[in-house]
Amino acid sequence: MHDLAIFYEHPAWFTPLFAALDARGVDYVRIGIDGHRFDPAGSLPPARVVLSRLAMSSFLRSPDHAIYYSHALFAHWRAKGARVINGADALAVDSNKARQLALMAALGLAVPATRVVHRPIDTVPAAAELRFPIVVKANVGGSGAGIMRYDSAEELAAAVAENFLPKSIDGVLLVQEYVPAEHGRITRIETLAGKYLYALDISGGGGFDLCPADACLADGKPIEMVKADPAPELIDAAERIARAAGLDVGGIEVMIDARDGSARFYDINALSNFVARPLDVLGWDPHEKLVDYLVGEIAKVK
DSSP: OEEEEEEEOOSSTTHHHHHHHHHHTOOEEEEESTTOOOOTTSOOOSEEEEEEEOOTTHHHHOTTOOHHHHHHHHHHHHHTTOEEETOHHHHHHHTOHHHHHHHHHHTTOOOOOEEEESSGGGHHHHHTTSOSSEEEEESSOOTTTTEEEESSHHHHHHHHHTTOSOOOTTSOEEEEEOOOEEEEEEEEEEEETTEEEEEEEEEOTTOSOOOOSTTOEETTEEOEEEEOOOOHHHHHHHHHHHHHTTOSEEEEEEEEETTTOOEEEEEEESOOOOOSSHHHHTSSOHHHHHHHHHHHHHHHHO
């Protein structure tokens, strides 16, 4: 049995991770998600430690995504004795924005005012309880997918009548007050093993696609990002979120509400392929820290 398996979907995002593992001589195997199958009555894990690199945005690249498949797979591997990093528990949170908001609110943190519905027609009465403009979000999203803004109740009602709403692959929608981010900027706080790793300030000009990976673009242009130094209370909050979500590695996103100056947490992302050009942006490569962590997890189970 291998020491480590990388279960991944995107063909290009993890080249730096593979290079870092190769450089350290780690015994690992790459497992592409496409075409994967398992026997729930058998199928031993592929390695002692499995790292999930499953992206919620995978449904944008293929209708045959593995988001729901992986829930069962990760639970099976765990039951067979594997240490699954960002496994079934983290995936359950990562693939459910409504659950993310409930988790963060339960920690006493501010989140955007939101109503969760399971029928498009219910977005109209839900929005009546909020301030316009509002956004309607897919419960399962990635890279800003499935988010639309409506500036009035009439505009939203017309969209419902014309079936012009986002669609979520699980049928659940979030109706949420649009939060004007201070300076048009959000902060993504990356964590590893429940601890702060680094943070980025990301500017998207009011757009919703604020993914820091090479392949993620806003309006066809690379998004702007710089190294950030969040306030200690934001770092503490992000660490508490990561631990409560069972997140081994991943990002927590927060923005400062320009209306009242409050920090509003709004997203938990278990797919963290780290910032593009890390040496230019951060001055160091976080993949080295990730490999240190993986080597430590392997040592615990051998």
